[in-house]
Amino acid sequence: MAKEIIDALSMKRALMRMTYEIVERNKGTKDLVLVGIKTRGWYLAERIAKNLKNLEDVEVPVGAIDISQYRDDLPEAEKEKIIHSQQLDFDITDKNVILVDDVLFTGRTIRAALDALMDQGRPAKINLAVLVDRGHRELPVRPDFIGKNIPTAMNEKVQVSMTEVDEKDSIEIVK
Structure with missing residues (x-):
């Protein structure tokens, strides 16, 4: 059973509001880069970049990061086999990185993404932008930019x- 809580127009408005907040908090777009967590985080980052182009007439670099190799639920033997590779086609060193994801839940995905980002360079700072914050954190992770806070029960899923x-x-809540 799914219940739609955000439609296309509301999603577009939330992303536009987040874009304005990103510009305000960063005092413009100088040294700004967007990195989306695959898959939907990347598409959200692309949409924010498009908003920035329309608002500020600037092309902000956008990249996607795959965190599957950085998960904390892999066996140690498998972790040892993993070679961390360059995932972004631009340098994030000394840049203001906006890490973008669709849903923030326990914080474990963000922890993995931070590890992946640090393997790519040393950013000046990293801010977190999420379309949905559903609560239930297991790690001390707090987003800087939130499209919508949606309190959920543990047995519910945000799609x-x-x-x-x-x-x-x-955006739907699925029971």
Whole structure:
């Protein structure tokens, strides 16, 4: 059973508001880069970059980061085999990185993404932008930019759909 709580227009508005907040907090777009966590975080980062282009007439670098190799639930033997590789085609050293994801839940995905980012360079700072913060943190992670706070029960799931992969824009709570 799914209940839509955010439609396409509301999602667009939330991303635009987040874009304005990013510009304000960073005092412009100088040294700004967007890094989305694959898959939907990357598409959200692309949309924010498009908003920045329209608002500030600037092209902000956008990259995608795959955190699967950085998960904390891999066996040690498998972790030892992993070679951390360059994932971004631009340097993040001394840049203001906005890490973008669709849903913030326990914080474990963000922890893995931070490890992956640090393997790519040494940013001046990292801010976290999430479309949905659903609570239930297991790690001390707090987003800087939030599209929508959606309190949930542990047995519920937040499903973000995006036209790029799901042929529609919406956010639903699934029980």
